[in-house]
Amino acid sequence: MSQPDGGVGAVSAVDRLLDVLGTPGDEERRLGVRILKAVGVLAASPLPFVPAAEGDPGGSLTAQSVATTVALAVRPQADVLIVVEIAAAALSAPWLADDAARLQALVAGLRIAGRLLPDGVLDAGRDSGSWGAIAGGVGVAPRDDREEQARIAYIAASLTLAPVPVADNDDAYLAMRSGHAAASALLAVTLASAGFVGDVEAIDSVHERLGVASESGPRRGAVELARAGLELLEKAVR
Amino acid sequence: MSEQRLHELAAFAAQTSLRDVPEAVLENARRSFTDTLACILGGASMQPVRTLASVLHSPGHAARIIGTPYRSHPYHAAFVGGVAGTWMDADSGGTKHPAGGRVPPVPTAHPAVHLLPALLAAVGADRAMGGEELLRIYLVSHEAGARIGSATRLLPGIHPHGVHGTSSAALAVGLARKLETAALARSMELATALPLVTALHVAMSGATVRNAYAGIGARNGMMAAEAATHGVSAPGGAFDAVLARGLSDAIDEVRLLARLGDDWESSRAYIKPHACARWIHPALDAVASLLPPEPLDPESVDSIEVRTFRFAAMMNDPHPATDLGAKFSVPYSVAALVCYGRVELEAFSPVAMARPDLRRLAERVRVLEDPEYTAALPERRPTTVTIHSRDGRVASSSVEGGRGDPEDPLTQEELEGKFMRLAGASLGAERAAQSLQLLRRLPELPSLDPLLECLTP
Numbered sequence: 001m002s003q004p005d006g007g008v009g010a011v012s013a014v015d016r017l018l019d020v021l022g023t024p025g026d027e028e029r030r031l032g033v034r035i036l037k038a039v040g041v042l043a044a045s046p047l048p049f050v051p052a053a054e055g056d057p058g059g060s061l062t063a064q065s066v067a068t069t070v071a072l073a074v075r076p077q078a079d080v081l082i083v084v085e086i087a088a089a090a091l092s093a094p095w096l097a098d099d100a101a102r103l104q105a106l107v108a109g110l111r112i113a114g115r116l117l118p119d120g121v122l123d124a125g126r127d128s129g130s131w132g133a134i135a136g137g138v139g140v141a142p143r144d145d146r147e148e149q150a151r152i153a154y155i156a157a158s159l160t161l162a163p164v165p166v167a168d169n170d171d172a173y174l175a176m177r178s179g180h181a182a183a184s185a186l187l188a189v190t191l192a193s194a195g196f197v198g199d200v201e202a203i204d205s206v207h208e209r210l211g212v213a214s215e216s217g218p219r220r221g222a223v224e225l226a227r228a229g230l231e232l233l234e235k236a237v238r
Numbered sequence: 239m240s241e242q243r244l245h246e247l248a249a250f251a252a253q254t255s256l257r258d259v260p261e262a263v264l265e266n267a268r269r270s271f272t273d274t275l276a277c278i279l280g281g282a283s284m285q286p287v288r289t290l291a292s293v294l295h296s297p298g299h300a301a302r303i304i305g306t307p308y309r310s311h312p313y314h315a316a317f318v319g320g321v322a323g324t325w326m327d328a329d330s331g332g333t334k335h336p337a338g339g340r341v342p343p344v345p346t347a348h349p350a351v352h353l354l355p356a357l358l359a360a361v362g363a364d365r366a367m368g369g370e371e372l373l374r375i376y377l378v379s380h381e382a383g384a385r386i387g388s389a390t391r392l393l394p395g396i397h398p399h400g401v402h403g404t405s406s407a408a409l410a411v412g413l414a415r416k417l418e419t420a421a422l423a424r425s426m427e428l429a430t431a432l433p434l435v436t437a438l439h440v441a442m443s444g445a446t447v448r449n450a451y452a453g454i455g456a457r458n459g460m461m462a463a464e465a466a467t468h469g470v471s472a473p474g475g476a477f478d479a480v481l482a483r484g485l486s487d488a489i490d491e492v493r494l495l496a497r498l499g500d501d502w503e504s505s506r507a508y509i510k511p512h513a514c515a516r517w518i519h520p521a522l523d524a525v526a527s528l529l530p531p532e533p534l535d536p537e538s539v540d541s542i543e544v545r546t547f548r549f550a551a552m553m554n555d556p557h558p559a560t561d562l563g564a565k566f567s568v569p570y571s572v573a574a575l576v577c578y579g580r581v582e583l584e585a586f587s588p589v590a591m592a593r594p595d596l597r598r599l600a601e602r603v604r605v606l607e608d609p610e611y612t613a614a615l616p617e618r619r620p621t622t623v624t625i626h627s628r629d630g631r632v633a634s635s636s637v638e639g640g641r642g643d644p645e646d647p648l649t650q651e652e653l654e655g656k657f658m659r660l661a662g663a664s665l666g667a668e669r670a671a672q673s674l675q676l677l678r679r680l681p682e683l684p685s686l687d688p689l690l691e692c693l694t695p
Contacts, residue, residue, distance in 0.1 A: 129432075209435055
């Protein structure tokens with residue numbers, strides 16, 4: 001019933017997105033290790049309003065807790081929120097058995113995000129709560145199953161938040177958006193595994209909604225994205 | 239400005255007693271509660287929902303995943319409940335779009351299927367709450383959601399799931415946790431600031447991720463109430479940013495707040511007799527009026543012509559790929575009604591979807607738009623069906639709208655029959671009957687324990 005690209009219909013918009021996946025480079029690995037370490041440190045004391053992560057099959061509660069807590073700790077800025085969302089998903093997916101797998105998921109997510117994100121300055125109220133769900137979901141998806149990756153991408157893209165204008169003091173709200181994105185990344189995996197079918201227009205719809213051209217090539221490398229996020233994460237750790 | 243409006247809604251919700259509510263409104267609330275619970279229980283019998291619930295099962299948590307033997311974190315219980323409640327597309331909604339002018343006539347809101355899963359997840363561990371308070375919270379939260387839906391004009395192509403029902407869920411959970419009015423208002427605005435962008439075409443294309451939207455809305459509403467208790471607020475003006483300039487382009491202040499407690503928007507919601515898109519219902523009602531009591535041999539039907547309004551006529555795919563797509567297909571739904579005598583559980587099962595005779599009949603259903611019928615929207619949804627039998631007989635029937643609207647409500651027998659079938663699918667007939675007995679005297683229940691116990695197989 002579903003098409004090979006994981007959705008309903010003949011469109012295969014996700015193909016160009018998944019083409020960026022592959023083996024992480026050395027610099028991506030070095031930065032990724034530091035990101036995961038910093039996020040782990042910052043997530044050690046969860047905020048009072050995030051869900052307790054005990055008994056969390058699927059990992060989405062943990063991802064929500066990690067992303068919300070860390071996002072608030074870094075005083076949410078758009079450059080780092082996407083990185084936090086992806087890293088929270090990578091750290092929380094229970095099926096990723098070791099650090100190498102989590103690193104692989106993070107780098108995959110960063111590459112996908114680099115492809116998805118708009119050029120220029122990011123906007124926290126627009127860009128949090130959306131791209132990280134897609135990139136984080138694809139990042140933690142089975143490495144060698146392109147159909148499942150596509151299915152997860154389409155589902156995650158359907159669970160993204162609409163943009164909401166924010167002010168300088170809306171840190172906690174922005175952190176909640178990041179929590180939603182990270183949780184949605186893992187919920188998308190759960191939904192895909194339960195047989196849910198995604199909307200093949202969802203990724204293009206997110207681009208259209210957020211005013212981003214969807215047909216251009218990669219806009220940022222994973223390294224560029226990682227560096228921007230890491231600087232803020234390590235500053236928060238200090 | 240937006241904070242003040244939500245404060246008024248929250249104050250109304252906090253202060254309204256069932257003793258202030260007219261009997262007819264209270265009866266509608268009981269019917270709506272029963273119907274929404276039926277939809278959750280029916281959806282919980284569907285294989286993807288059962289799989290989802292089993293994956294999220296975590297026995298250390300207290301919250302029940304309604305209609306299943308599983309427990310989980312309340313967020314997951316609310317999420318799966320919302321998924322289950324929409325899976326069958328049998329849940330209630332607002333009837334008329336505001337100001338009577340906006341087409342397509344998307345329902346104004348589906349607050350019930352957002353708020354009830356969140357409310358049941360929230361009260362799972364509350365041993366002090368009784369049936370009267372549960373029904374009160376359901377009614378006032380439904381009213382708030384129905385008013386927000388009725389007062390806003392979603393942009394063309396946007397569906398209400400995951401949009402304004404989220405604030406109803408936040409309000410319900412906040413009331414269950416006895417938050418003060420200011421915190422309730424904060425919960426509602428925070429929930430409004432976490433909206434999905436749910437496109438109508440997703441359901442029409444059969445992408446079953448659509449069924450996750452209300453679940454996410456229930457979950458986010460619950461999360462918003464929790465965060466609000468810790469002082470988290472939405473960005474200033476978020477209510478307007480989302481509902482006056484974002485996903486909707488206007489807020490009608492009168493519909494939002496006028497005559498609170500005297501005029502009940504929630505009582506204008508429809509209750510569905512058929513488990514499919516509301517726009518198809520007039521066609522099904524017309525077909526049903528022509529059918530014999532027993533299911534018909536589809537091969538005895540030569541062709542069926544459905545003349546209807548534009549937006550029903552657009553749902554003309556005779557070959558839907560998924561059960562959700564089938565629920566948005568006039569040809570499939572009409573053929574299923576002929577084959578099964580009811581458009582509900584069996585009609586969209588894998589067995590039904592694979593029936594060659596049903597599929598062949600769907601191909602013989604012609605769906606045409608009648609411009610005069612389109613012009614009658616949204617006050618009326620005229621539809622005419624003509625059945626041509628192989629033996630040469632021709633029968634025709636016309637209707638002015640779908641059954642289940644306040645003007646043509648389901649009988650109590652029909653409503654309880656729907657509950658028994660849907661609840662029975664997940665609970666078994668005995669537990670479904672026990673649940674129904676408890677629901678009939680919901681306001682008198684001193685504790686929710688017996689009801690919640692009944693809602694798990």
